[in-house]
Every structure is written in structure tokens, then in C-alpha cells.
Amino acid sequence: xxxxxxLKQLADELNLSVSTISKxxxxxxxxxxxTIARVQALAKKYNxxxxxxxxxxxxSETKTIGVIIPxxxxxxxxxxxxxxxxxxxxxxxQIIICLSNNQFQKEAESLRLxxxxxxxxxxxxxxxxxxxxxxxxxxxxxxxxxxxIVMFDRVSDKIECDKVIVNDFDAAYNxxxxxxxxxxxxxxxxxxxxxxxxxxxxxNGYKKALKDKYSYNNDELIISIHxxxxxxxxxxSLFDDHVDIDGIxxxxxxxxxxxxxxxxxxxxxxxxxxxxxxxxxxxISRLSFPSLTTVSQSALDIGKNAAKMLIERxxxxxxxxxxxxxxxxxxxxxxxx
Amino acid sequence: xxxxxxLKQLADELNLSVSTISKxxxxxxxxxxxTIARVQALAKKYNxxxxxxxxxxxxSETKTIGVIIPxxxxxxxxxxxxxxxxxxxxxxxQIIICLSNNQFQKEAESLRLxxxxxxxxxxxxxxxxxxxxxxxxxxxxxxxxxxxIVMFDRVSDKIECDKVIVNDFDAAYNxxxxxxxxxxxxxxxxxxxxxxxxxxxxxNGYKKALKDKYSYNNDELIISIHxxxxxxxxxxSLFDDHVDIDGIxxxxxxxxxxxxxxxxxxxxxxxxxxxxxxxxxxxISRLSFPSLTTVSQSALDIGKNAAKMLIERxxxxxxxxxxxxxxxxxxxxxxxx
DNA sequence: GTGAAAGCGCTAACAC
DNA sequence: GTGTTAGCGCTTTCAC
Numbered sequence: 001x002x003x004x005x006x007l008k009q010l011a012d013e014l015n016l017s018v019s020t021i022s023k024x025x026x027x028x029x030x031x032x033x034x035t036i037a038r039v040q041a042l043a044k045k046y047n048x049x050x051x052x053x054x055x056x057x058x059x060s061e062t063k064t065i066g067v068i069i070p071x072x073x074x075x076x077x078x079x080x081x082x083x084x085x086x087x088x089x090x091x092x093x094q095i096i097i098c099l100s101n102n103q104f105q106k107e108a109e110s111l112r113l114x115x116x117x118x119x120x121x122x123x124x125x126x127x128x129x130x131x132x133x134x135x136x137x138x139x140x141x142x143x144x145x146x147x148x149i150v151m152f153d154r155v156s157d158k159i160e161c162d163k164v165i166v167n168d169f170d171a172a173y174n175x176x177x178x179x180x181x182x183x184x185x186x187x188x189x190x191x192x193x194x195x196x197x198x199x200x201x202x203x204n205g206y207k208k209a210l211k212d213k214y215s216y217n218n219d220e221l222i223i224s225i226h227x228x229x230x231x232x233x234x235x236x237s238l239f240d241d242h243v244d245i246d247g248i249x250x251x252x253x254x255x256x257x258x259x260x261x262x263x264x265x266x267x268x269x270x271x272x273x274x275x276x277x278x279x280x281x282x283x284i285s286r287l288s289f290p291s292l293t294t295v296s297q298s299a300l301d302i303g304k305n306a307a308k309m310l311i312e313r314x315x316x317x318x319x320x321x322x323x324x325x326x327x328x329x330x331x332x333x334x335x336x337x
Numbered sequence: 338x339x340x341x342x343x344l345k346q347l348a349d350e351l352n353l354s355v356s357t358i359s360k361x362x363x364x365x366x367x368x369x370x371x372t373i374a375r376v377q378a379l380a381k382k383y384n385x386x387x388x389x390x391x392x393x394x395x396x397s398e399t400k401t402i403g404v405i406i407p408x409x410x411x412x413x414x415x416x417x418x419x420x421x422x423x424x425x426x427x428x429x430x431q432i433i434i435c436l437s438n439n440q441f442q443k444e445a446e447s448l449r450l451x452x453x454x455x456x457x458x459x460x461x462x463x464x465x466x467x468x469x470x471x472x473x474x475x476x477x478x479x480x481x482x483x484x485x486i487v488m489f490d491r492v493s494d495k496i497e498c499d500k501v502i503v504n505d506f507d508a509a510y511n512x513x514x515x516x517x518x519x520x521x522x523x524x525x526x527x528x529x530x531x532x533x534x535x536x537x538x539x540x541n542g543y544k545k546a547l548k549d550k551y552s553y554n555n556d557e558l559i560i561s562i563h564x565x566x567x568x569x570x571x572x573x574s575l576f577d578d579h580v581d582i583d584g585i586x587x588x589x590x591x592x593x594x595x596x597x598x599x600x601x602x603x604x605x606x607x608x609x610x611x612x613x614x615x616x617x618x619x620x621i622s623r624l625s626f627p628s629l630t631t632v633s634q635s636a637l638d639i640g641k642n643a644a645k646m647l648i649e650r651x652x653x654x655x656x657x658x659x660x661x662x663x664x665x666x667x668x669x670x671x672x673x674x
Numbered sequence: 675g676t677g678a679a680a681g682c683g684c685t686a687a688c689a690c
Numbered sequence: 691g692t693g694t695t696a697g698c699g700c701t702t703t704c705a706c
Contacts, residue, residue: 004452004453004454004482004483006682006683006684007683007684007685008683016692016693017692017693017694018683018684018685018693019684019685019686019692019693019694019695020691020692020693022684022685022686023685023686023691023692026685030691030692031691031692032691032692035691035692047478047482049452049453049454050453050683050684051394051453051454051682051683051684052453052454052455053390053393053394053399053454053455053682053683053684054394054454054682054683054684054685054698055683055684055685056390056698057388057390057391057394057682057683057684057698057699057700058683058684058685058697058698059684059685059698060698062390064433072415072418072419072422073412073415073416073419073620075410078409078410078415079410081409081434082409082410082436085409085434085435085436089435094433094435094450094451094455095433095434096401096431096432096433096434097418097422097432097433097434098422098426098431099419099422113431114431115341115386116341116386116387116388116389117341117386117388117389117390117391117699118389118390118431141384145341145384146341254620254624257624258624260626261624261626264626283410283591283621284620284621284624287591287594287595287598287621287625288624288625288626289597289598289601289625289626343698343699343700344699344700344701345699353676353677354676354677354678355677355678355699355700355701356676356677356678356679356700356701356702357675357676357677359700359701359702360676360701360702363701367675367676368675368676369675369676372675372676387699387700387701388698388699388700390698390699390700391682391698391699391700391701392699392700392701393682394681394682394683394684394698394699394700395681395682395699395700395701395702396682396700396701397682454683
């Protein structure tokens with residue numbers, strides 16, 4: 001921390017008391033106008049700023065939000081963070097960031113560390129491990145301690161708190177329907193997030209869309225990938241086993257683009273012979289060859305809404321009417337469909 | 338902030354004084370062992386954690402680092418952030434993050450907001466606007482207030498502080514030399530960061546490499562792009578004007594991949610007819626078609642080093658021996674060369 | 675072995 | 691119109 005000027009130093013220099021200085025800086029009606037002017041001039045000269053820690057201690061509020069994110073290298077989460085930061089800053093809040101790296105241990109530790117009065121509340125998306133193993137107690141404990149939480153995207157039914165999600169079922173349903181409307185006859189789903197709730201919702205959306213289309217007479221074709229190193233082999237097998245495949249919906253863009261590359265190298269024409277849709281409207285979807293149609297989740301809005309909800313809750317404590325906000329997705333159509 | 342237990346509450350419940358509790362929790366030799374045991378048991382029961390704001394106020398240190406980043410959607414900066422977070426956490430520091438969005442105004446405002454005792458020091462990379470317009474005063478002011486700064490990647494000669502950079506000159510020299518060693522006869526440089534120092538260093542590295550290769554007899558061919566929307570047109574013109582181009586070194590991956598796409602669409606064979614090298618070892622470089630050779634900046638190490646340097650400086654104030662750490666780059670060769 | 679008191683920087687109720 | 695005091699939660703010095 002720095003050697004900033006304090007009220008006391010200003011008071012000494014002007015031969016006034018600390019409380020007079022404090023009031024003068026707030027333009028209190030109690031204080032003589034000349035005094036106010038003198039005080040404010042000196043404060044300006046020394047660039048006085050009230051010490052944030054002293055204020056926090058006094059007011060029992062930090063004006064700081066703890067944000068816990070599974071993976072900062074993921075474009076979606078970065079963009080949500082951008083939204084949180086914008087909204088929080090505009091309301092006078094700062095954000096402390098912790099990265100769980102998708103590990104339960106680190107998520108719980110971050111929660112523990114920040115629940116020492118460092119923040120007023122939390123915005124978070126569950127670590128993959130936490131959701132896969134259905135750990136909840138660390139969240140409940142924090143909430144029990146009086147810290148409000150807003151969860152986004154990867155949320156848990158078991159936790160009572162505000163939430164911001166997209167309708168993953170609808171998103172997948174619409175994406176699959178888009179392929180069906182093009183007359184695609186054999187559509188596969190590639191999922192790399194089978195262990196997450198959102199992954200399950202997306203699978204269900206895909207299944208329902210196929211079922212609703214009476215003229216579609218192939219079985220569901222679902223490839224589940226659990227390992228980063230397995231993308232290429234798994235998708236290669238998909239093409240080997242189903243040469244007549246003409247549509248792919250992937251729950252992430254890395255597998256979507258891997259599929260595109262394999263299709264390219266096998267001489268499929270995209271989108272004539274095969275269409276591919278990814279998930280998350282990130283940079284790579286614009287730069288792939290051909291560019292990738294994706295489901296856009298409006299990550300920025302998710303972040304802004306989450307911040308807005310948390311700040312609202314901080315201002316009207318003790319109410320139990322938790323809300324879940326659903327952010328609309330939309331299909332951004334590019335060259336791959 | 339939450340309703341955490343305080344020393345006072347523990348003291349009341351045990352009919353002891355606050356100071357006894359405080360000492361007991363620290364296993365002070367002054368305190369009776371039985372008392373220690375009783376106190377610690379109760380503290381554990383109530384999940385006591387010392388209030389961070391009170392500690393900060395008392396100790397005049399926040400154990401928090403302010404990080405100001407130009408663009409969180411940029412993979413390089415995200416990865417640096419990851420490095421900072423890892424190193425800082427391991428040393429017991431938290432990080433408050435601010436995004437300048439490459440605007441001077443927002444950068445200066447973030448600095449101003451956090452210099453109220455919220456953080457112990459700063460890690461930052463200059464906003465594009467700040468560097469282009471050579472604004473420095475806001476940094477100097479903060480340093481004058483006693484806040485140490487560590488700058489990384491986009492740094493300024495005008496500011497005396499610790500720095501972490503890569504050798505952009507060498508990186509560009511080596512990348513260009515790699516193309517020359519392949520026998521490329523007409524190598525273009527595409528720069529989208531001409532307004533940044535690192536952009537200038539990269540151009541110089543490219544120029545020097547061409548000069549050092551006696552057998553190379555084409556002129557320098559430098560395309561400078563200043564506008565996000567102009568990538569495609571500018572690079573298309575490059576190909577129009579120089580059909581015999583056989584090598585491209587780009588200072589960023591979006592233009593490198595745009596070049597790849599244009600080359601693909603014009604029937605060039607990559608890398609036989611033309612080779613392309615990008616900058617920053619991010620996800621898209623692996624997923625492009627063909628995958629892109631890039632200069633890897635070891636972003637994680639940059640982040641870790643920056644955090645390490647700042648924390649070291651915080652522990653030995655008042656010394657003026659500022660260091661600049663140079664992180665090695667290396668060329669990651671993929672299919673595009 | 676335990677407790678009282680001061681002080682970190684600030685605000686606000688209450689003197690004067 | 692200005693000053694005194696108490697207190698936010700904690701640590702530490704000094705008394706008892």
C-alpha cells in the first residue's frame with residue numbers, strides 16, 4: 001500500500017480537526033464556506049483519496065466482487081468477464097478474479113480465501129470437476145456466511161441463488177433444426193462436455209429436434225469425447241464409420257473445426273456435402289476455413305446481467321426470491337452451413 | 338461483506354479479552370495451553386477468519402495486486418493473466434483486474450481508482466492509445482505516490498520501473514531468417530501494430546534479417562493495417578500486387594490466417610508456394626488450415642515473472658535498481674512453413 | 675497468564 | 691462552525 005495523504009495530515013497542516021476536514025470534503029452545510037475551500041484546495045494539492053480499506057472497515061462493505069472462472073483461456077469466459085467488468089465498474093465496484101482451472105480444490109480454496117471480508121459477494125461458473133462430482137457444500141457454506149452468489153452458465157439446481165443461463169436445450173434444438181431444414185439426412189452430435197449439465201441439455205435438444213422431424217429416419221449419432229488428445233481420433237472414426245454423414249453439431253468449436261479440417265482433407269465440400277455448426281461465437285469461428293456457423297451465447301450480456309443481479313441483491317439483502325435470468329442465444333450463420 | 342465472527346464475539350463467549358483471543362490464535366507463549374485449546378476450538382466451530390480489511394488497515398498492505406490489461410479477449414493477455422494469477426496466489430496475493438480496452442482514459446481511471454489503498458502495486462501492459470500518444474504522466478504520478486509498477490510486453494522507455502518483455506527484434510529476425518533459409522525469394526511483413534513499440538521492433542528485425550541475407554534481392558515489403566475492417570482488403574491487395582510472393586510474416590495471427598485463407602482460395606499450395614508465420618501461440622494457430630507456424634512468446638512465463646518481480650519489490654521497498662527481464666521466444670513450426 | 679489501551683483511517687453522533 | 695468521541699476489527703505494547 002502506498003503513502004497516501006490522510007485526513008490527519010491535512011488536519012495538522014490546516015490546524016483543524018479530522019472531523020472538520022472530513023465534513024468539509026463532503027461539502028457539509030455545517031462547515032464555513034471558506035474553510036471548505038481551503039480544505040478542498042489542500043486536498044486537491046496533495047491528491048487526497050479516502051483510504052479504501054478504512055472505508056470498507058467502517059461501512060462493512062468492500063465494493064468489490066469476487067469472480068471465479070473455470071478457464072480464462074476460453075473465449076466465452078473471457079467475454080463474460082468483460083461484461084462483468086463493464087457493469088461492475090459502472091456501478092463503482094471492483095472485481096477480484098480467481099481462476100479455478102476447472103478444479104474443485106482451487107474453486108473451494110478461492111471461495112474460502114475471499115470470504116474473509118475481501119468481497120461483498122461472488123459471481124461464478126462451476127468448475128468442471130465440481131459439477132461432475134456434484135459438490136455443493138462449499139457454496140452452501142459461503143451462502144450461509146452471508147455472501148450472495150450469482151452463478152452463470154454452469155449452475156447447480158441444488159444451490160439456491162441468482163442465476164444467469166442460456167437455454168442450452170433450445171439452442172441445440174434450433175441448431176439441429178436448422179440442419180434438418182436444409183434437408184440433412186444424417187446428423188451427428190459431438191460433445192466434449194458430457195459431464196456438465198449444459199452438455200446434457202444440448203444433447204436433449206439435439207435428440208428432440210431429430211424426433212420432431214418425422215421425415216428424419218436415422219438414429220441419433222452421438223460422439224462423446226472426454227480427453228483433449230482424443231479429438232482428432234474420435235472425429236476421424238466418426239467419418240470412417242459414417243461416410244454418408246452430412247451434418248455435424250458440436251458443443252464446442254475446437255471439435256467443430258477439427259471436423260471441418262477432416263472433412264476438407266477427405267474432399268467433402270462444405271457446406272454442400274456436409275454442414276457443421278459449433279458453439280460459442282468466438283474468434284476462431286470467423287477464421288476457420290470455411291468460417292464456422294455457431295450458436296452465439298451473448299456472453300457479454302451474461303456477464304452484465306450477472307453483475308447487475310449481484311449488485312441488486314447487495315442492495316436489498318435478506319430476500320429469498322432468487323431469480324434465474326435466461327439469455328437468448330442465436331445462430332450466427334457463416335460459410336459452414 | 339458478510340457477517341463473519343469477530344474476535345470480540347469469541348472473547349465475549351469465552352469471557353476473555355480480545356487480545357487474549359488474538360494471542361491464543363497465534364499460539365502465543367504468553368497464553369495458557371488450555372486457553373489456547375478452548376479458543377482455537379471455538380474459532381474453528383465458528384469458522385473464524387481474521388477480517389481482511391482490518392488487517393490491511395492495520396498493516397498498511399493489502400496483499401492485492403492491481404492488474405491492468407488492454408484486451409482480455411486477446412489470448413496472449415489472457416495467458417499472461419493466468420501466469421500472474423498462479424504466481425500471485427502461490428505467494429498469498431489476490432489480484433484485482435481492470436480492463437483498459439486499449440483506451441488511455443480507462444487505463445488512467447483504473448490506475449486512479451485503485452490507488453486509494455486498494456492494492457499494493459500494479460502489473461500492466463500499456464493501452465494502445467497510451468503508447469501511440471506517448472502518455473506517461475499517469476504512470477509517473479502513481480509511482481510518485483509510492484506504488485510500484487511492473488510493465489510487461491508494451492512498455493515505455495520513459496518510465497522507470499521493472500519490466501518484462503520479449504525480444505521482439507530477435508523474434509522477428511529469427512522468423513524472417515527461417516523463411517529465408519527455406520529459400521523464399523519475396524517475403525512480406527504484415528503489421529497491425531505499427532503504433533506500438535513492439536510493432537516497430539518486429540519491423541526492424543524483419544528488415545535486418547533481409548539485409549543480412551546477401552542473396553536476397555527483393556525490397557522490403559511492408560503492409561501496415563490500422564483498421565480491423567481492412568484486414569481482408571489490404572491482404573487481398575498484397576496478393577494482387579505481388580503474385581510472386583512466397584513468404585509472409587505477420588505480427589498477429591488474424592492477419593496471418595486471413596493471408597492463409599486468401600492463399601488457399603487462390604490456389605497457392607501452402608507451404609510449397611507460400612509460407613506464412615504468425616505471432617502468438619494461441620488456439621487459432623493450431624486450428625487454422627493448414628495449421629500456422631507462430632512465434633511463441635511464453636505468455637505464462639511473462640505473467641509469472643511479472644508477478645514475481647512485483648512481489649519481490651514489495652518486500653524490499655525503496656531500491657532503485659529496476660530490472661528488465663527478457664523472456665525468450667521460440668518458433669513453433671507447424672504446417673504453414 | 676490475562677487484560678487494557680492505543681492506533682491503522684475513516685465517519686457520524688454528539689458536544690461546545 | 692468546529693471539535694471530541696466512539697467504533698469498524700485487528701495487533702501489539704505495556705500493565706497488572
